[in-house]
Amino acid sequence: MTASATTNAKIYVGTTAVIDFTTDAGAIDDFEADTWKEVKNVEDLGEFGDESNELSYGVLGESRMFRLKGARDAGTIALVCVRDAFDDGQRALIAAEKTSHDYNFKVEVGDDPAGGTPTIYYFRALVMSAKNAFGGVGDIVKTTFNIGVNSAILEVVATEATP
Numbered sequence: 001m002t003a004s005a006t007t008n009a010k011i012y013v014g015t016t017a018v019i020d021f022t023t024d025a026g027a028i029d030d031f032e033a034d035t036w037k038e039v040k041n042v043e044d045l046g047e048f049g050d051e052s053n054e055l056s057y058g059v060l061g062e063s064r065m066f067r068l069k070g071a072r073d074a075g076t077i078a079l080v081c082v083r084d085a086f087d088d089g090q091r092a093l094i095a096a097e098k099t100s101h102d103y104n105f106k107v108e109v110g111d112d113p114a115g116g117t118p119t120i121y122y123f124r125a126l127v128m129s130a131k132n133a134f135g136g137v138g139d140i141v142k143t144t145f146n147i148g149v150n151s152a153i154l155e156v157v158a159t160e161a162t163p
Contacts, residue, residue, distance in 0.1 A: 012036040048077050105124070
């Protein structure tokens with residue numbers, strides 16, 4: 001088993017360029033062709049991943065509820081950053097929050113073996129909020145960006161170095 005820590009993980013925001021999801025390979029090519037800005041000073045990447053909505057029903061004469069899987073929801077990421085007014089990535093997220101457009105995102109896990117490539121996740125999402133938390137006299141100012149995932153999440157698995 002190979003475990004990984006989030007220590008070296010990075011998140012990037014791209015443009016509103018349209019991604020063709022007809023095939024995973026084609027979509028990955030579209031994502032890789034985008035222009036990326038790293039969001040720096042990330043404290044917490046939050047969580048994301050598909051979860052099916054539960055559809056349930058009961059039937060007369062049965063003493064049991066039945067379940068079906070409904071629409072899939074990849075979630076809303078609560079991305080917590082130490083506020084940096086001069087970081088291009090954070091500035092891009094603040095600008096994206098002011099629009100109603102989906103942006104492209106890339107997350108690098110940082111699990112690459114020596115000479116290999118890391119696992120990368122690609123998806124499209126809306127930046128739903130950019131809230132600053134000031135706290136008290138001993139606190140650090142932080143910004144939480146809520147990022148609502150609106151597409152499938154594509155995973156490109158880490159690769160080992162080629163000899």
